[in-house]
Amino acid sequence: MAKRRLSRQQKNRIQAAQQAFSASHDQKPGLVVSHRGGRILVELDATETIECKIKSNLGTIVCGDRVTIETTAQSEHRVMGILARDNLLQRVDGFGQVRAVAANISQLFVCLAVSPRPNLFLLDQYLLSAEQQNIDAIILLNKIDLAADERDPFGLQQIYRPLGYRIVATSATSGAGMNEFESLLIDQVSVLSGVSGVGKSSLTSWLLPDEKIKIAQISAANAEGRHTTRASRLYHLPSGGDLIDTPGVRGFSPFVDRDTPLALGFREIRDRGEHCRFHNCLHRNEPSCAVIAAVESGEMSVSRYQNYLKMLESGAGC
Ligand SMILES: Nc1nc2c(ncn2[C@@H]2O[C@H](COP(=O)(O)OP(=O)(O)OP(=O)(O)O)[C@@H](O)[C@H]2O)c(=O)[nH]1
Ligand SMILES: [Mg+2]
Ligand SMILES: [Zn+2]
Structure with a gap:
């Protein structure tokens, strides 16, 4: 379309309108x-x-x-x-609708707890989602005070550390691991995400004792949470950095981009997949599949592979 030339009178009128707008607004x-x-x-x-x-x-x-x-x-x-966003963290609600969670974040803490017991399928969905959205993910295991053996009660270190994920074990009750957690938040915009009752608000409250943050009244040691937090909230931390506490949503699904190959969200599958015979190998039962070979030889976690297959079957990003 040809650019319309404005007459001097029109320009003056626009300028006057802009000035009036700035003055009244x-x-x-x-x-x-x-x-x-x-x-x-x-x-x-x-x-x-x-x-x-x-x-x-x-x-x-x-x-x-x-x-x-x-x-x-x-x-x-x-x-x-x-204003233009650096990124947008999304999830899928219980009705299959994509919902935005937070914008302009630099890292995501996937919060798990000793109780309710971690769901590794959900964890892998979170990690896939973060990988697809180009957001750094850190795994946080809270309520470590409830674990009989505090070293690695669910094998998280064993499975996820070789993949390059950082795992931090904390207790908002005893304070264990809280210094490490706090140091990871400096100068970052972090989001705490995870199912209800894992202690996201308790962790936030530990860092910000003067804020009035609602946490579940009765210890949810063995029960699922009660959806205490109703809305996400961004807090500024005294040590520098921002922290966003989110509600633990029932029927939560991390957002999975169905147009992106699923394997790109599984670091070890993405890397090994380059050595498969077929470039479009889905690592299910294809011949000369480097991923299946790695699972069979014990080099790759069976649970991660099973979760990959489960997501593949559910129709996510083939
Ligand atoms: N033993 C133990 N209990 C904890 C710890 N952190 C939190 N809790 C308890 O776990 C329950 C749930 O804590 P919340 O902080 O409300 O959990 P949340 O993840 O914010 O839950 P939603 O807001 O519903 O998503 C509360 O009863 C807390 O007292 C912990 O490190 N150890
Ligand atoms: Mg909460
Ligand atoms: Zn393969």
């Missing part, structure tokens, strides 16, 4: 620290957090979003725009 940058229902909390600076409405058609806004705020003459705050 107060545009400020802000950081979304919480969003639940239609209620969005935006932090303007260290001392001011305001509740905002959203301009229609703006799309999803999540914790960690950098936004621009307009304040109307009636002192009503409104989110007018979302």
